[in-house]
Amino acid sequence: MKKSPLQKARAAYKPKLPVVLTGAVKAVEGKPTQSVANQEEIHQLFPNTYGLPELKFEKNANPTAGKPVNVGVILSGGQAPGGHNVICGLFDGIKKIHRDSRLFGFLMGPGGLVDHKYIELTSAIIDEYRNTGGFDIIGSGRTKLEEKEQFDKGLEICKELGITALVIIGGDDSNTNAAVLAEYYKSIGAGIQVIGCPKTIDGDLKNECIETSFGFDTATKVYSEVIGNIQRDCNSAKKYWHFIKLMGRSASHIALECALQTQPNICIISEEVEAKDMTLDDVVNSIADVVAARANYGNNFGTVLVPEGLIEFIPAIKRLIAELNNILAENKEATAGFDADELEKFISSHLSEENAATLRSLPANVARQLMLDRDPHGNVQVSLIETEKLLSEMVGKRLQTLAAEGKFTGKYSALHHFFGYEGRCADPSNFDADYCYALGFNAACLINAGVTGYMSSIRNLVKPSVQWIAGGIPITMMMNIERRNGADKPVIQKALVRLDGAPFLKFAAQRDDWAMNTCYIYPGPIQYFGPTEVCDQPSLTLRYEHQGK
Numbered sequence: 044m045k046k047s048p049l050q051k052a053r054a055a056y057k058p059k060l061p062v063v064l065t066g067a068v069k070a071v072e073g074k075p076t077q078s079v080a081n082q083e084e085i086h087q088l089f090p091n092t093y094g095l096p097e098l099k100f101e102k103n104a105n106p107t108a109g110k111p112v113n114v115g116v117i118l119s120g121g122q123a124p125g126g127h128n129v130i131c132g133l134f135d136g137i138k139k140i141h142r143d144s145r146l147f148g149f150l151m152g153p154g155g156l157v158d159h160k161y162i163e164l165t166s167a168i169i170d171e172y173r174n175t176g177g178f179d180i181i182g183s184g185r186t187k188l189e190e191k192e193q194f195d196k197g198l199e200i201c202k203e204l205g206i207t208a209l210v211i212i213g214g215d216d217s218n219t220n221a222a223v224l225a226e227y228y229k230s231i232g233a234g235i236q237v238i239g240c241p242k243t244i245d246g247d248l249k250n251e252c253i254e255t256s257f258g259f260d261t262a263t264k265v266y267s268e269v270i271g272n273i274q275r276d277c278n279s280a281k282k283y284w285h286f287i288k289l290m291g292r293s294a295s296h297i298a299l300e301c302a303l304q305t306q307p308n309i310c311i312i313s314e315e316v317e318a319k320d321m322t323l324d325d326v327v328n329s330i331a332d333v334v335a336a337r338a339n340y341g342n343n344f345g346t347v348l349v350p351e352g353l354i355e356f357i358p359a360i361k362r363l364i365a366e367l368n369n370i371l372a373e374n375k376e377a378t379a380g381f382d383a384d385e386l387e388k389f390i391s392s393h394l395s396e397e398n399a400a401t402l403r404s405l406p407a408n409v410a411r412q413l414m415l416d417r418d419p420h421g422n423v424q425v426s427l428i429e430t431e432k433l434l435s436e437m438v439g440k441r442l443q444t445l446a447a448e449g450k451f452t453g454k455y456s457a458l459h460h461f462f463g464y465e466g467r468c469a470d471p472s473n474f475d476a477d478y479c480y481a482l483g484f485n486a487a488c489l490i491n492a493g494v495t496g497y498m499s500s501i502r503n504l505v506k507p508s509v510q511w512i513a514g515g516i517p518i519t520m521m522m523n524i525e526r527r528n529g530a531d532k533p534v535i536q537k538a539l540v541r542l543d544g545a546p547f548l549k550f551a552a553q554r555d556d557w558a559m560n561t562c563y564i565y566p567g568p569i570q571y572f573g574p575t576e577v578c579d580q581p582s583l584t585l586r587y588e589h590q591g592k
């Protein structure tokens with residue numbers, strides 16, 4: 044593979060491990076755990092893996108010699124910077140247990156386990172991918188692992204390859220699957236451990252014990268660089284309003300982090316829209332008011348950050364989507380052979396009056412996407428909905444009304460951007476390179492400790508990486524029951540933006556100033572070599588959340 048000079052220099056980077064993982068470790072048990080909600084139901088569904096204790100690794104003065112272990116690894120869901128380093132850390136970790144240990148990578152996501160598609164990851168392959176972005180080492184996919192037949196097919200290939208542990212690198216849905224798989228394999232005495240690793244640029248897989256998911260740091264730095272560049276262009280020409288949609292299927296963590304880094308004129312936070320019970324018109328009017336107010340000072344330009352998941356958080360649309368999901372789930376067989384038009388007609392005739400009215404109020408293409416497009420987990424594919432265009436068009440119409448009333452005398456010209464895929468495969472920042480390597484290495488330690496149904500946990504992340512704390516968190520601890528695809532399911536609870544949390548409060552305290560005055564910050568590109576304050580700072584979200592702790 045031909046490499047750029049930066050790639051070559053980056054390949055030589057040695058991720059810093061928490062000091063505790065640099066020697067032999069022992070797992071120290073904490074207190075037994077409980078799920079975050081629905082304790083009885085979750086306990087019943089996971090009788091073998093519920094209530095396990097948290098684990099923390101400490102130095103082991105009397106280590107015993109390890110045995111070779113064969114491990115399978117799966118990358119699941121959307122790409123996130125640092126995935127390759129998780130695999131590299133895992134590889135180095137199992138080789139440290141015993142040099143004859145072997146790592147098998149299942150291809151193109153969980154489907155590779157079921158379909159027996161894999162490669163052995165040798166040191167020659169691993170060395171090609173150290174500190175690189177992307178998931179191309181083995182590919183990723185969104186196949187949902189939930190059927191007993193899939194688990195049994197997976198078991199077949201594990202037996203064939205002598206695999207006794209699987210590491211699933213994924214977001215909330217994929218780690219939910221990891222918990223279900225761990226429970227099943229334990230219940231039948233399959234002798235296969237399952238360990239999860241917290242991945243997603245969306246930043247919504249986090250809690251007291253998992254401080255952040257990997258990839259969020261790098262992706263938000265990439266988006267912030269480009270938003271900063273746009274803001275400088277915007278402030279130079281002073282003639283466009285830029286509507287910038289940012290990925291993050293559900294929570295607005297990415298938009299909030301980018302706002303903190305770049306200080307745009309407007310940033311919508313979906314969780315606030317929901318809490319204030321705002322309608323789409325309310326959101327539009329709030330943007331139009333800022334456009335009009337800035338125009339009064341001759342500033343016919345600005346930036347608006349729009350979180351990808353906004354549409355699902357507008358209460359009326361949320362109710363509509365919930366009913367659509369139920370109709371689709373309850374009529375799966377009846378609608379199996381339908382084409383898009385037939386399905387649309389069927390759905391419309393089954394909707395309640397209130398939700399049908401909401402559907403009619405939306406532009407036809409958005410309505411169609413809400414009705415028809417679902418990913419394998421039943422999620423609306425919000426990244427396909429052009430919310431940034433929808434909002435800017437509606438703002439334009441609102442400004443015409445304001446102009447007719449003599450309340451807007453400026454000019455309005457809008458441009459649109461969507462940043463998501465641009466950041467998901469960037470070379471990991473030093474933070475993500477270190478964090479991911481540690482997560483993978485730590486997963487090997489959890490395997491060596493003989494546990495299953497745990498997520499690899501690295502904490503104390505605002506401190507230098509050598510001081511990070513390593514351990515494992517039972518996945519069932521993060522679960523609750525939610526309605527998915529028309530049925531109640533045990534799932535990992537998504538972490539949404541907390542309106543009483545430090546990152547949002549910092550933003551809310553400054554946004555009026557940012558709206559009227561032009562306070563743009565231009566963060567510039569990620570730096571890998573140089574002073575620590577330039578190269579090694581974690582996200583502002585993480586820093587604010589842990590300030591004073």
Ligand code: FBP
Pocket residue numbers: 119120121122123214215242243244245290291292351425426463467
């Ligand atoms: P994960 O939750 O699997 O990490 O994926 C997150 C994400 O990047 C979202 O931000 C986005 O909505 C979605 O993936 C896009 O999915 P796809 O890659 O299938 O287009």
